Amino acid sequence: MFAVRERMPLWVQTRCGLERRSVIALVVVLVVAAGFAVHHFWAGRAQPVSAPEVVRSAAPGEGAGASGAGQEPGPGPSAPAGGAQTPGGSAGTGGSGGTGGAEIVVDVSGKVRSPGIHRLPAGSRVADALRAAGGIRPGVDLTGINRARLLADGEQVVVGAPAAPGGTGATGAGAAGAAGAGAAAAGPIGLNTATAEQLDTLPGVGPVLAQHIIDYRTEHGGFRSVDELREVNGIGDRRFSDLQNLVRP
Template identity: 65%
Template sequence: MQLRCGLEPKTLAALVVVLVVAAVLAAQHFWSGRPQSVSAPETVREEVAVSGPVREPAPSPGPAPTAAASSGKRVVVDVSGMVRSPGVHRLPAGSRVTDALRAAGGVRPGADLTGLNRARVLMDGEQVVVGGPAPPGQPAPGAGAAGPGPGGPGPGGSPVSLSTATVEQLDTLPGVGPVLAQHIVDYRTQHGGFRSVDELREVNGIGERRFADIEPRVQP
């Protein structure tokens, strides 16, 4: 080729190099462009853990009521008679007669508790008399179980004093229950006692008919 084309050795060497490079590039291009078999991608399955229904945590209970909150309301009662420490005592609202007796140091030996309901709930401002004779003009505690017939005087023939009677004693009057008896005591406390029997008409819950039944059995 050198003799025919008159090429110099250097030129011929360069041409050979170019041809070799071209052949390599052609072979590389052919190799990269050949068809290839492609396999299908494997299916990836993600396992999802099945869990039960989500439950929200139960709300924590609120703080327990303190002793000060539970005993915020109090009742004041007068415990007298055959107890070790008679006097005025302050007790939590909802206390019973037995709690008042305990606050007064307990009952003295020989006291008669027959007519005293120790399970009764105390009312503010009442008096609890334990044993002993009743004050003048007042029936003995619990004597209302054998009250007189309509129109008669109080138990023992003595009228009930509106200014000094306890809730239990007022409860012996006809048509007067614990609630109405407490209303009478509240009126007495607010007005400093009863100056006349006619003031009963001003007590909440006493109408003319009930007043007519109570009037013969009470005194101011």
């Protein structure tokens, strides 16, 4: 105690005197002050801060989906009753629904606006082929055409040719089609005697091409062979192959 008192400033020794009680009180105050300082330092020390854990909020209806995980989904409200309609097809009839993206190639000739080779989805019908060819020309009789018939790959559809016996119509399959069979039964058309209306009934021949045939006949004094059709303006190799068995000089 005396050692502590001796180290105190003079004004403290004078203020407190040499009483033992005063020295003890001063020591207690110093201890309390030191403890408070240590506590303040310890409480204000830097502490590592961890990022708060992100809690994902449940999406609306997620709980309901989890509770009904074992249930089978019902049909959607937008599912059509008769199947989806695809380009060039008829809804509800399955005309051109296609099977897995497969396609077929058909040759459409005769009295259509855009004759030629057309690619269609597998399962297409004659109506789809006619639509792909730009439609049938006005005035063509559709009585013998079964537009609901399914098409096969590599088939030829001929429109406007004479109907074959048995009513197979002008949409037969094969290289020449049923139109060729019908024309053969009626007999080939004479190129030197046929009128424009008769020539117009041939597959792929319209009023303009029929007039070209007549003009060539008049200019050259008639046809000496069927091969001369190749020289008529507007008749190419493919069209000639369709006509060569249906006409005669």
